[in-house]
Amino acid sequence: MTDELIISADSSRRCASACEQFVSDLAELLPSINALEFSAGFGTLPSGIALARKYSDLTHGPEGSLSSVLAAHITAVTNLREAFLEAGRGYQETEDDSTSRIGNTGPR
Helix, strand or coil: CCCCCCCCHHHHHHHHHHHHHHHHHHHHHHHHHHCCCCHHHHCCCHHHHHHHHHHHHHHHCCCCCHHHHHHHHHHHHHHHHHHHHHHHHHHHHHHHHHHHHHHHHCCC
């Protein structure tokens, strides 16, 4: 058993495409999450206002909110997509180099 990951040019393109679709799906969610309003549903009592603020912070507030976590996922999956594309380029470069060497010198 080997601990190396071998990825072909085609599989790297398919993985990159899946990442692109996932990023697109996540990005579609962000505007609706950022538009959520909770203030009307909890009334005007201090506890209702505090609860509305808490839900607002959980969805599109500071670090750790749903929108910030989705944004972090978008960044991570975008980076993963680039890694797959780079692996595919590396595969193709190695394949082209090997093919060229065999063509020039013949098999050993």
